[in-house]
Amino acid sequence: MKKLSSSLLAVLLVVGVNVGVSSGLPEFKKAFKKKYVENGPESLEKSFKKASCNTCHIKGEKDKKQKNEYGRELDKLIEGNAKERKANAKAQGKDAVAKEKEKILKELDQALNKVEQMKPKDSESSYGDRLKDGKLPVSLSP
Numbered sequence: 001m002k003k004l005s006s007s008l009l010a011v012l013l014v015v016g017v018n019v020g021v022s023s024g025l026p027e028f029k030k031a032f033k034k035k036y037v038e039n040g041p042e043s044l045e046k047s048f049k050k051a052s053c054n055t056c057h058i059k060g061e062k063d064k065k066q067k068n069e070y071g072r073e074l075d076k077l078i079e080g081n082a083k084e085r086k087a088n089a090k091a092q093g094k095d096a097v098a099k100e101k102e103k104i105l106k107e108l109d110q111a112l113n114k115v116e117q118m119k120p121k122d123s124e125s126s127y128g129d130r131l132k133d134g135k136l137p138v139s140l141s142p
Helices: 002-018 026-037 042-055 069-077 082-090 094-116 127-132
Strands: none
Touching (some): 069 094
16 A cells, blocks of 8 residues: 555656646747748748757757746746647547647747747847847857
């Protein structure tokens, strides 16, 4: 009985830690690229190509749950863990996965719009202004 309750506690702890963690998906990168890069300045395209996932994640960090300031702001606005949400929908079939993916991408688009108005700590310009100026939302330099 002690082992069972210890195991249950460990599972609950892991689940509790993951609440509010969106965990990026390849679709997130594609959505960002479509929204900002494809119609943005050439300098943004070059920077994004170089930065790739580090647009939201911390450069050099092996744990992809670690996000930079921009990624953390987006993370706050996307409900739960996107990867887990898609995996849970998989048990209900392809239609459920497609609906969940659509819902997640809609949340991402709304989050991107909200975060555009916010300012990073190291800048007087908002994230949206930085993107319009052909810069990444955050500096990748230390």
